[in-house]
Amino acid sequence: MSDEELRTDGGGATADTRWNLGGVTIEDAALYLVLAFAAVFYLVPIESGLVTSFKTGTAIIETAPFAPPGPSGFTFEKWQTAIDALLRGMGNSLLYAVPATVISAVVGSITAYGLTIPTWKKSYKAVVLMLIIAGIFIPYQAVLVPLTQFWSQWAQLDQLLSFVWALGISNDYAGIVELVITHVAYGIPICTLLFRTYYKTMSEEMIESARLDGATLRRVYRRIVLPLSGPMFAVVLIYQFTQIWNDLLFTLVLVSTESSPAAPVVLILAGLGTSLEGQDFALRMAGAFFAALPTLAVYIFFGEEFAEGVAA
């Protein structure tokens, strides 16, 4: 059968089985309908939260959750209150989320490099890799008690860093340092795994070429592997930052009180808008959106590299 015959056949079949309404087939219409429904389904909670955050107390009672507040029920007051309450927590959160993210990404990258590029005994490599990967599967809850024991009895940062408190910084900030170290330790396995997958796909000949060009292992990392890791760094930074920023469990255990000057944003957010008189929904919504801004910013900032890294 010639090509032409094939094409005529295929074309005819399509024309027979599809209704054609001005270029839109019924399948297309159904597809878009489902997509639109799915979009609405996922967006309604966010939209509801957003409009609620701008409502006055009476508007919340009088209007449906997803309906806009109307001119009389509209207020910025809740956002104002939320920002006032959360701003110091934001600073504290950044204080541990940023270093913990960066350090775990860098350490993960170097570890992964050591596990992929240099040639050393495969059987040793496998054992080290297995131990690191096992770390991913340890649930947070399982380490809570040992973790508090460790920080309260084995490594008492409170005393070790006494020279810092002497400078007039509240010794509650020891909790922040503990959070950095804890999150780095917990983040290394997943970071290593992600980077290792990425480095496995790197051209072996390119690395060999660099070695033959006279570069040492360290130089190969700095001049070849690290500059090419951009997309994977974006993935890891976004993932780690979101993870650490949103984590409540470790903050509850290590910092514990929202009244502390070192309280991270999640701790303050947990108590925001709740009182004996009931819940202030608008305030809680405003707080939630405000607290989520940094993670949103990270996505926007690294979005392009992120897409590239996920594709790789």
Add this chain to the structure above:
Amino acid sequence: MATLELDSITKTFQDGDEEIVAVDDVSMSIDDGEFLVVVGPSGCGKSTTLRMVAGLETITAGTLSIDDRVVNDVKSQDRDIAMVFQSYALYPHMSVRQNMSFGLEESTDLPDDEINRMVSETGEMLGISNLLDRKPSDLSGGQQQRVALGRAIVRDPEVFLMDEPLSNLDAKLRAEMRTELQRLQNDLGVTTVYVTHDQTEAMTMGDRIAILDGGELQQIATPLECYHEPSNQFVASFLGEPSMNFFDVTLEDDRLVGDEFEYPIDADVRADLGDASDLVLGIRPEAVELVDEAGDHEFETTVDVVEPMGDENTVYLHFDPDAAPEHASVLVATIDGFNRVSEGDTVTARIPEDAIHLFDRSTGEALHNRSMKDAADQVDL
């Protein structure tokens, strides 16, 4: 510039409990400034050999020396070797200029402006000066190839290693680069080991060819020696396109008896054979002639297929016109393009006695080769 000496080099890989011998007791010495082509079918160990020279694979046994210095345990970066890879292996995040300066920056203490000067000079030599600020991804395959070459040349190493550098190029560009590479190597005079599976590259480029099969060195000699005086049947069949005709024959007195023909040989040839009686008769397609007269070395054949190439025709001849095609022995002959024969014709083919090769059938060892002198005489130099 250096000599390179491989002495009983062996490489084995461990695959579970099994030991796989990739390179088996290969010895060769490469002279200063020589262009050695290592050729063989895929899996013959040629790339592994090259990688051992580069220091990318460890050497299981044997010694490797560069300029009489044993380098078995010297790291790749300290061997002063440059390698061109099949995939080019350019650094994608660096410009062409950075790609080319990388090696000098890492292996020497030269100041930046000196490195820049050397890169520009090499760029000019290769005709890529206008590409120096581009990224590899913006270059065509041929241009990337040149950059990869430039990256090796600019370092002015003791030894060049090339692993199938031309196999990713299209046919026309490949032929161009082949000539250019030869010219460059001649000008630079750097000892070069060039690995390829392409017998055209092997024949045309090298001062000498080393032919590998199954990890073992089959022959190392000049291209013409390998072609006309192959050391065994593998070498004879590997070089030449179309490849040499082979017929299983048995020696009876002073005749070679095959399934479909008998071939008398004279005393000189007979003397080369010794005690062996199970033989393989080899004849190059271009040595077969179509003639009019009859004789002991002339055979009546039927033309099965004619492949016109323009300058010459490749004809497939059958000794027995009635034999089933899959059982019939085929004699391939290349004849002048103007010599018109067509399918079904009966022609007389001469297998000249001074052009035959005889191999021991069990070992494949060459017992008798056409002499290079005779071969040269025929073309009236």
